[in-house]
Amino acid sequence: GLEATVLEEDAKPGKFGRCGAIFSKEGLDATGVPYKKIILNEIKGVRIISPNSVMNVKSKKVQGIVLDRQQFDELCADYAAAAGAHFQFNSRVNGYKTNGQITAQTTDGSFSSSVLVAADGIGSLAAKSLGFPAFRQSDIVLAYQAEFDRAKVNDKEMVDVILDNRLYKNFFAWTIPVSEERVRVGVATTDMAKINSAKKAVLAFLPRPFSRGL
Numbered sequence: 001g002l003e004a005t006v007l008e009e010d011a012k013p014g015k016f017g018r019c020g021a022i023f024s025k026e027g028l029d030a031t032g033v034p035y036k037k038i039i040l041n042e043i044k045g046v047r048i049i050s051p052n053s054v055m056n057v058k059s060k061k062v063q064g065i066v067l068d069r070q071q072f073d074e075l076c077a078d079y080a081a082a083a084g085a086h087f088q089f090n091s092r093v094n095g096y097k098t099n100g101q102i103t104a105q106t107t108d109g110s111f112s113s114s115v116l117v118a119a120d121g122i123g124s125l126a127a128k129s130l131g132f133p134a135f136r137q138s139d140i141v142l143a144y145q146a147e148f149d150r151a152k153v154n155d156k157e158m159v160d161v162i163l164d165n166r167l168y169k170n171f172f173a174w175t176i177p178v179s180e181e182r183v184r185v186g187v188a189t190t191d192m193a194k195i196n197s198a199k200k201a202v203l204a205f206l207p208r209p210f211s212r213g214l
Contacts, residue, residue, distance in 0.1 A: 009092040014073035021069035041066040145186030173202040
């Protein structure tokens with residue numbers, strides 16, 4: 001029942017590959033977006049790896065879905081547009097004004113609304129302009145991810161979560177199988193100074209030729 005306008009600075013929606021793109025099946029189903037044709041892999045379990053132990057947890061049912069994230073984002077936009085949302089592409093917001101309503105000033109005009117959803121990331125211009133408190137450095141997680149082909153994936157229904165607070169402070173490293181020969185490997189940490197050493201550590205953990213086995 002609301003009129004919605006999406007102001008998007010790029011020419012089309014999407015993360016352009018900058019995402020692990022693994023989702024809860026239950027959560028995806030709740031969106032109502034028809035995602036079946038863009039499934040890359042289905043996940044039933046996780047292998048949790050700590051410095052001293054390994055624990056495997058696996059369900060008989062699919063718990064997670066690995067998608068083509070770019071196609072999913074574009075599909076969501078199409079689904080929203082069909083429901084009445086208006087998309088303004090190549091529209092970068094330069095500033096905001098408040099006078100009863102919130103007015104966003106963009107590269108191609110001004111847009112006013114009683115409600116603003118600011119989905120513009122950690123350096124949010126909306127948050128700065130409208131007086132929201134700044135994030136503390138300790139609240140920010142820095143992440144790295146790469147996708148490898150010609151991989152040896154022992155079980156494509158299992159993801160790895162690698163825990164080691166010395167290497168991946170306040171977060172973890174991960175592997176997400178896309179297929180039996182392709183995998184996404186990533187790491188995140190709140191210790192900005194150690195992101196390069198964390199990246200080297202998770203890649204060193206994986207023997208060559210690339211394998212998800214210990």
